Amino acid sequence: MTLHDQTFVVTGAASGIGAATAALLRASGAEVIGVDRNPAPEFPGTFVQGDLSTAEGVAAVADRVPHGITGLLNIAGVPGTAPWRLVLSVNVFGLRDLTRALLPKIADGGVVVNLASSVANGWAARSAEVARFAGAEDRAAALDAVAADPEVTGNSYRFSKECVRWLTLSAAAENLGRVRVVSVSPGPVQTPILEDFKKDHGRDKVEGAVALLGRAGEPGDIARTIAFLVGPGAAWINGTDICVDGGLGAHRATTAALAANA
């Protein structure tokens, strides 16, 4: 696949899945504009150091992006070991507001890819609350409104990714025929964030899942999926989620169903 004459903004580009995606797109001929709060000295393209946790930080990053880009890959994310307000600020409002700011700069036929997570696969059960939070215009008020809800503050990462699933649907619906918007939901992938997931979700649970699958995902597993989604082969894939979890979801769903029947 060749991506010559195409430019992609890749957030979270200094590490893990973002770095692997930037490298793969570059190797496929695309120009890449990387964004991260951390520096990336060897970055294979233009690099913008910026903080997506605040509205001001998002605006500063968006200002540096030219018109006519092909796509935005929202890969930056923080784990649930971080303070819950930060998790929701980056994973929900940072992603949403950067998307809003850059959509007018995305050429017709372009694409947005959002990194969700397989832990958010049950998002539809909370769709009303998710839609209310993710759509809130006043982010400080929205954060205050969930501060007393342990279901949100105690599961901030899962809730944030449930919001990403909703934001993907709503942005796809609002941009039909012009820009596709899809999400990717990885299972456990070997990047620096995986150690945080072990602390957040339980070491035994995460390591047990990896043992069951035979290996953790690699950043390249997810980068190749994203590269497919931005290319012509995915032209009719829009407003949906691609789960890339080695089959972990199949195991969990069938185990739960069979246990319920036992």
Ligand SMILES: NC(=O)c1ccc[n+]([C@@H]2O[C@H](COP(=O)([O-])OP(=O)(O)OC[C@H]3O[C@@H](n4cnc5c(N)ncnc54)[C@H](O)[C@@H]3O)[C@@H](O)[C@H]2O)c1
């Ligand atoms: N690794 C996994 O097991 C896994 C599983 C499911 C989903 N994901 C998601 O995939 C995405 C990429 O994660 P990863 O595994 O590559 O982790 P990672 O920690 O290697 O990379 C995340 C990047 O996001 C950047 N970032 C965090 N906060 C930022 C901010 N405020 N402004 C700008 N950049 C910021 C970090 O500096 C880092 O470079 C995340 O959204 C994560 O939630 C990862």
